[in-house]
Amino acid sequence: MVRKIIRSLTASQLLLLVLSLPQGRTSSVLTVNGRTEDYILDTYYGIQASLECAVQNHTRDEELLWYREAGRVDLKNGNKINTSSVCVSPINESDNGVSFTCKLQRDQTVSITVVLNVTFPPLLSGNGFQTVEEGSDVRLVCNVKSNPQAQMLWYRNNSALVLEKGRHQIQQTRESFQLSITRVKKSDNGTYNCIASSSLKTETMDFHLVVKDKVPVMPIEPIIAACVVVFLTLAFALLSRRERIMKLCVKESGRNSETAL
Ligand SMILES: *[C@@H]1O[C@H](CO)[C@@H](O)[C@H](O)[C@H]1NC(C)=O
Ligand SMILES: *[C@@H]1O[C@H](CO)[C@@H](O)[C@H](O)[C@H]1NC(C)=O
Ligand SMILES: *[C@@H]1O[C@H](CO)[C@@H](O)[C@H](O)[C@H]1NC(C)=O
Ligand SMILES: *[C@@H]1O[C@H](CO)[C@@H](O)[C@H](O)[C@H]1NC(C)=O
Ligand SMILES: *[C@@H]1O[C@H](CO)[C@@H](O)[C@H](O)[C@H]1NC(C)=O
Ligand SMILES: *[C@@H]1O[C@H](CO)[C@@H](O)[C@H](O)[C@H]1NC(C)=O
Secondary structure, eight states, rough: OOHHHHHHHHHHHHHHHHHHOOOOHHHHHHEEEEEEOOEEEEEEEEEEEEEEEEEEESSSSOOEEEEEETTOOOOOSSBSEEEEEEESOOOOOOGGEEEEEESSSTTTTOEEEEEEEEEEEEEEEOOOOOEEEESSOOEEEEEEEEEEEEEEEEETEEEEEOOOOTTTTEEEEEEEEEESSSOOOGOOEEEEEEEEEESOEEEEEEEEEEEEEEOOOOHHHHHHHHHHHHHHHHHHHHHHHHHHHHHHHHHHHHHHHHHHO
């Protein structure tokens, strides 16, 4: 008796459970490259990655959608129903961390997301030529992108830069490696090397720093006074020579017309 009640209860509960499940979700399941859950795809820059999304256990045509981050990927006809592939070729460093999501058009809560983890060697960039006046401050900024992260070093003359306390400062952010020099000296002139080493490769970028002489700051009033004196002297000299110059001009033009004839 008691057993019968329990049995009938569990049976009806089971039926209720099955009925309450949304039909679409139970009958259709997605896979991407054979996997049924979100995952991280480890890949290398320069190669090609293809992702194939497929519907499993479906009973009719199922349309699939692909998204790159939030943007819909334009799929060709014949690459939408039941299975759909996208291809990233060649993969480059800007694809690192980018997500690709395959969704069931009929029920977009059914989806699988793949995030690319792109391994690439260090890429360095920055302003390789800088000129600074002696006594002022300068900052060499070496921009770096790398996966895995690179060890960063500043070199000078092929050996590690000896940091002068209070004058040299090194700052590192996720995407840059900076060397600040305050009160630049003549001896700071030279080539600095930004060195990035990852397990894949060691990259170097040269930063040329030219230290030019300090332009002496001159007192302005004596300069103006000197200019006025020079100007007046020239004006008087010209005035007194005017007649001679004019004569010379007349002579010259006369001679010129002679030769022209
Ligand atoms: C889909 O079908 C396979 C056999 O064809 C079965 O093993 C699997 O459990 C089914 N998946 C779902 C979610 O119904
Ligand atoms: C999609 O799958 C369904 C169910 O297996 C099948 O009936 C249909 O022909 C397939 N459509 C295409 C375009 O392959
Ligand atoms: C990487 O790929 C993107 C898009 O495919 C492209 O816009 C970018 O220029 C590429 N970058 C390099 C360094 O090739
Ligand atoms: C991504 O790839 C890098 C370099 O190969 C690796 O060190 C890192 O563990 C990977 N990260 C994840 C989350 O898989
Ligand atoms: C770097 O090398 C040059 C030439 O070999 C030398 O004149 C200069 O003094 C060196 N600078 C430093 C900081 O060692
Ligand atoms: C200053 O450094 C630059 C860049 O390395 C170099 O070309 C130049 O010869 C150096 N000048 C002096 C005076 O050392």
